[in-house]
Amino acid sequence: MLLQELFTPSRIKVNLESEDKEEVFEELVDLLVRSYHLEGKRDQILEAIREREQKMSTGIKTGIAVPHGKTNAIEGNVGVLGVSHKGIDYGALDGEPVYLVFLLVSSMNESEQHLKVLKKVASLIEYTDFYTKVMEADTAEKAHAVLKQFEDILDYQET
Numbered sequence: 001m002l003l004q005e006l007f008t009p010s011r012i013k014v015n016l017e018s019e020d021k022e023e024v025f026e027e028l029v030d031l032l033v034r035s036y037h038l039e040g041k042r043d044q045i046l047e048a049i050r051e052r053e054q055k056m057s058t059g060i061k062t063g064i065a066v067p068h069g070k071t072n073a074i075e076g077n078v079g080v081l082g083v084s085h086k087g088i089d090y091g092a093l094d095g096e097p098v099y100l101v102f103l104l105v106s107s108m109n110e111s112e113q114h115l116k117v118l119k120k121v122a123s124l125i126e127y128t129d130f131y132t133k134v135m136e137a138d139t140a141e142k143a144h145a146v147l148k149q150f151e152d153i154l155d156y157q158e159t
Contacts, residue, residue, distance in 0.1 A: 002151065003117070003120055003121065003124065003147060003151050004144065004147050004148040004151050006077065006078070006079045006104075006117065007079055007080065007081045007102070007144065007147055008035075008144065009139075009140040009141045009143075009144045010035050010140070011031065011032070011035045011036075011079065011080045011081065012080065012081045012082075012083075012140040012143050012144055013027070013028070013031055013080070013081070013082045013083070013140065014083045014137055014138060014139060014140055014142075014143055015083070015084075015085065016028075016082045016083060016084040016088070016101070018082075018084065018088055019086075019088060019089060020088060020089045020090070021053070021088065021089065021090045021091055023088075024065075024082065024084075024088050024090070024098075024101055025046060025049050025050065025053075025067065025103075026046070027082065028067075028080050028082050028101060028103040029042055029045050029046050029049065029103070030042070031080045031082070032045065032078055032079070032080045032103065032105065033045070035080065036074075036078045038073075038074060038078070041071075041073040041074060044071050044072075044073035045069070045071060045073060045074070045105055047071070048069030048070055048071035048073075048105060049067050049068070049069045049103065049105070050069075051069060052067070052068060052069040052070075053067055056093075057090070057091050057092055057093050059090040059091060059092025059093055059094070059096075059098050060092075060093060060122075061125055062092075062094055062096055063096065063097070063098060063099045063100060063131065064098065064099070064100045064101075064102075064125050064131065065088075065090050065092060065098040065100070065101045065102070066101075066102045066103075066104065066118065066121055066122075067101065067102075067103050067104075068103070068104040068105065068106075068114070068118060069104075069105055069106075070105070070106050070107065070108050070110070070111070070114060071105060071107070071108065072107060072108050074105060074106075074107050075107050076106070076107060076110060076113075077104065077105070077106045077107075077110055077113055077114060077117055078104070078105050078106075079102065079103060079104040079105065079117070080103050081100075081101070081102055081103075081143065081147070082100075082101040082103070083099065083100055083101075083134060083135065083137070083143060084098070084099050084100075084101070085099070085135075087099055088101070099135060100125075100131060100134060100135070102121050104117055104118065104121070120151075120154070123154055124147075124150055124151060124154060127150050127153075127154075129150070130146065130147075130150040133146045133149075133150075134146045134147070
């Protein structure tokens with residue numbers, strides 16, 4: 001699954017309002033529920049994200065978090081991307097605020113695909129320019145164009 005197909009412009013929010021981890025989970029899960037038409041599944045999705053986060057912070061790289069979880073409440077893989085310009089108190093491993101949040105949820109039977117998406121996100125965020133350019137994007141469409149550009153570079157290098 002291509003990240004640019006998972007994180008379409010309607011699934012990207014470039015001006016997150018959240019100030020802390022719990023707020024950003026709620027804000028991004030609300031976006032996820034709306035954009036994937038998962039009404040009635042919000043609580044199970046939030047529970048899956050929180051449960052995974054209790055094991056260890058998903059604030060994994062300076063300024064970037066990748067909260068994720070698995071639940072039987074959905075089918076397949078779903079995700080949203082959020083950008084904060086003021087920073088989120090996330091409890092990241094490095095203690096720094098988070099500005100870019102990839103939220104991913106998969107069904108329980110999609111472990112392999114879930115790991116593939118996480119691996120691709122991890123490879124993508126290794127590009128410092130990706131982070132910089134996404135932070136400069138002032139619309140979801142521009143953020144998506146940056147995602148597509150860097151994912152295409154990543155795919156080219158892997159072939």
